[in-house]
Amino acid sequence: TLYKPTPGKFVAEYPMQLIEIDHTPVDLILVDDQHRKPIGKPWITVAIDIYSRMIVGYYLSLNAPSVTSVAMCISNTVLPKDELLLKLDIDSNWDVWGFPETIHVDNGADFRADAIKHAGLLHGINIEFRPVGQSNFGGHIERVIGTLMNITHEIPGTTFSNIQQKGEINPDKNASMTFSEFERFLVTFITKIYHKRLHEGIKMSPEQLWDIGIFGDEAPIGLPPKPSDPQSVLIDFLPYFKRTIQKNGINIEGLNYYDYVLRSKIHEIDEETGRKKQFICKRDPRNIKFIWFYDDNVQQYYKISVADQSLPNMTLWEYDLIKRNLYDKGIQNINHAQIIEAHEELYQQIESSVKKSKKARREQQRIVNKDKEIKTFNESEAQLDKKIKIVDINNDTEDDNIPDFG
Numbered sequence: 001t002l003y004k005p006t007p008g009k010f011v012a013e014y015p016m017q018l019i020e021i022d023h024t025p026v027d028l029i030l031v032d033d034q035h036r037k038p039i040g041k042p043w044i045t046v047a048i049d050i051y052s053r054m055i056v057g058y059y060l061s062l063n064a065p066s067v068t069s070v071a072m073c074i075s076n077t078v079l080p081k082d083e084l085l086l087k088l089d090i091d092s093n094w095d096v097w098g099f100p101e102t103i104h105v106d107n108g109a110d111f112r113a114d115a116i117k118h119a120g121l122l123h124g125i126n127i128e129f130r131p132v133g134q135s136n137f138g139g140h141i142e143r144v145i146g147t148l149m150n151i152t153h154e155i156p157g158t159t160f161s162n163i164q165q166k167g168e169i170n171p172d173k174n175a176s177m178t179f180s181e182f183e184r185f186l187v188t189f190i191t192k193i194y195h196k197r198l199h200e201g202i203k204m205s206p207e208q209l210w211d212i213g214i215f216g217d218e219a220p221i222g223l224p225p226k227p228s229d230p231q232s233v234l235i236d237f238l239p240y241f242k243r244t245i246q247k248n249g250i251n252i253e254g255l256n257y258y259d260y261v262l263r264s265k266i267h268e269i270d271e272e273t274g275r276k277k278q279f280i281c282k283r284d285p286r287n288i289k290f291i292w293f294y295d296d297n298v299q300q301y302y303k304i305s306v307a308d309q310s311l312p313n314m315t316l317w318e319y320d321l322i323k324r325n326l327y328d329k330g331i332q333n334i335n336h337a338q339i340i341e342a343h344e345e346l347y348q349q350i351e352s353s354v355k356k357s358k359k360a361r362r363e364q365q366r367i368v369n370k371d372k373e374i375k376t377f378n379e380s381e382a383q384l385d386k387k388i389k390i391v392d393i394n395n396d397t398e399d400d401n402i403p404d405f406g
Helices: 068-080 080-086 115-121 140-151 181-193 206-215 230-237 260-265 314-330 336-353 357-381
Strands: 016-025 039-040 043-049 056-060 102-105 125-128 240-243 250-252 256-257 279-282 290-293 300-305 387-389
Touching: 016 056, 016 068, 016 140, 039 357, 043 068, 043 140, 056 068, 056 181, 068 115, 068 230, 080 181, 102 336, 115 125, 115 230, 115 240, 140 181, 181 357, 250 279, 250 290, 256 290, 260 290, 260 300, 314 336
Parallel strands: 016 102, 102 125
Antiparallel strands: 016 043, 043 056, 240 279, 250 256, 279 290, 290 300, 300 387
16 A cells, blocks of 8 residues: 555655654753743654655643644644744744645554544544554654754753763753743744755755645645634544533533523434434533534534633643542532632642642643633634534544543
């Protein structure tokens, strides 16, 4: 087959025919925005185009790899990068966008999630998993990740890649770069250096080979169309649940979501099974105050807010931490008032311990990053209608098997 590996060689014939994606912890200790004290390593998810060796997408986070990491990296790959460069104040070009034909990934659960597989089907992307024991799968992404890690070894706070390189250096003591400063540094390196310098494997720069594949004389593919609805691209790759519609709306892990658009769906019966119909709901773990409800009759997503509007913006990470704290206190049936109180207490605890604890500073920086992402999300969403029309998706997914609380 076209993608069958040969010893020491793995090729594609044009841009976006095949990309590889993988995660790694960055060899660098970061500091928080407020106190500039160490908070630990970030994680990066990277996507590389095999034909040109261009880095076509990335996602940087303080959270361990997850379905969200994959979704954000693929979304970054698919969408134009102009707004990103503007936000980071980087005067460069990164003219890469469009849906890849095939994505090669590791066998991790984050890549095998139903949300990723079905979003791939929706957009015509073939998701292929690395066969066990075949190291030539994933070799390109491992090399580019190695290149990105090497540049961090020049930054104060580097942990290097092994103990021999680290020597007597104390990364925590030398750490100096914040999350946002490192992201700007990273994207500057990608767009101004990596893409433009000679790559030994292709005997030219990745940017030059990309341009040849797009505009060259021999079978150029031309510029891919830009997605008409960037927000729906992200929604398609988000984690999903299947839920029936009750009188109080949709319940996901103890939180009720309701909107008038759900009224006609309450206790709706599935004609094929004769049971209550289950609808697909998407949730962004970076802000669980709302979900996206998919109405397959009209093929539209609707944004459904949590029924109790007094609940603050909250990440899934914060919510899980709150639930664990309440369970530790012997509280099994959690209500919204307890969640709000526990959320305020969580913030107070983090604030009081932030100067003493790296973990607390990391948690506080997660909150800062969340607020920045929500602000960016809201600004882009303000230009959209409440409902987002997309094409239909494969509706034969399995239920998520996640128990509700409350």
